[in-house]
Amino acid sequence: MACKVRLLPILPVIWTILFSVHAEAVESKKNLTVAVLLPWTGTWPIGQRMGPAAAVAIDDINNNAALLPDHHLDFVWKDTGCSAREGMDVTMELYEELGENLRVIIGPGCDAVCGPIGVLAASWNVPIVSWGCASSHLSNKDEYPTFVRTVGPFTKTGGLFVSLLKHFGWTRAAILASTQQVWQTTSHAIKLALEDAGIAVAFFQSFDPGYVQMTERERAMHHDALETAKQKARILIFCADGGDVREMLLMAADLGIVNGDYVFVVINFAPDAMLGENTWMGRDGRDDDARKVFNGLLNVHVHTPLLEDWEVLEREVRYRMAGPPFNRGMQRYEKVDVYAAMLYDAVMLYAMALDDALREGESEADGARVAQLMKGRTFDGVAGEVSIDEYGDRSPNYVIQNLQGSRFEDIAEFATANKSLEMRDVDIVWAGGKTSPPIDSPECGWDNDLCMDDSCEFILL
Known part of the structure; x- marks a missing residue:
């Protein structure tokens, strides 16, 4: 009697093995959830043009064997509405959802929100890395000891x-x-x-x-x-x-x-x-x-960065915006905002500081130490060099x-x-449609003292 040889489809078997190995590797790592705050609605809905940059950064960290090798990162995000009240509400939701596993807050981007959330984060000993807040008051480390940002104060x-x-x-x-x-x-x-x-x-x-x-x-x-x-x-x-x-x-x-x-x-x-x-x-x-x-x-x-890394990030943000958890298709005419780079760099800055803290034998629960390790740090960000000073502020361009x-x-x-x-060698359009720069004073001066008054009569004796 002839024997039948059954050939198993090899590709699905390989994928099954690889997936199992990957799943086991992920399961062996410690999960860490990154909390991201974005203004998706409100007076500055910029989250709709840059939000997925956080997801791109987290994937890059998870795929980097040299950075947080014993951790696997994921993220949740909330809409602050660029409002202090809404920002407080969603931050308290995060605290209730994550509890002691709330290890970091990336954001927010609006100054009205950063102040109260910065105080909360300090009381919880949680580092907060803003990608958009520019108030100089946030440089006060007595009030905001765990606050760092990848932008500079105005x-x-x-x-x-x-x-x-x-x-x-x-x-x-x-x-x-x-x-x-x-x-x-x-x-x-x-x-x-x-x-x-x-x-x-x-x-x-x-x-x-x-x-x-x-x-x-x-x-x-x-x-x-x-x-x-x-x-x-x-x-x-x-x-x-x-x-x-x-x-x-x-x-x-x-x-x-x-x-x-x-x-x-x-x-x-x-x-x-x-x-x-x-x-x-x-x-x-x-x-x-x-x-x-x-x-x-x-x-x-x-x-506005002109680097190749920025172009890659632009494409990724646009692509990921259409899928979960954002589910918003960007129109062709819409640009990915440069703050996407600041958000990406904020996530990377936290990851590098946490990696250093863990190598020192510290815990991810020590937010003050992690925040301290972000200060005085310089690295190549997606939008160029990122240099954080002793106040946790970036020296911006x-x-x-x-x-x-x-x-x-x-x-x-x-x-x-x-x-x-x-x-730059570009034409400038001035208010009113003129093409030459205005002078900063009237032709006759502010007190009309540069022009002779034609109405004056001089009598020569």
């Missing part, structure tokens, strides 16, 4: 403003600042830097942000502040959130100064704020006006962007470490 932009004004020969400016803490500390740092460099701050005015309350009285105060500013300087620096910038620029248009004679400079402006529904202003019917007045705006933003239509064009780069400004 107070470090002072040197940038000095270099920018000197490049164009401007010697006079005005500053309008929201009373929010982050913008107060930022605006005063810029004012001090300009004055130390011999640049006059001819007018400085604070105002309450619109989301607090906006009555006719408040609106009149904002209008009066801008009216006075335009009579004192032509370089106007706004330190405020997007909704307040939108309101001020619409007022500037109503005052007739979006005409090419004035320069408007903002910090970390989100293009979404051109639409009223994305701000406290709501649907006010002035979106078309806003698009026009924003054309020519100068925006100070964290440096910035770009100056020019809003041309609906797109930001990088026109200059600024390195904080050596305070160098490098202009």
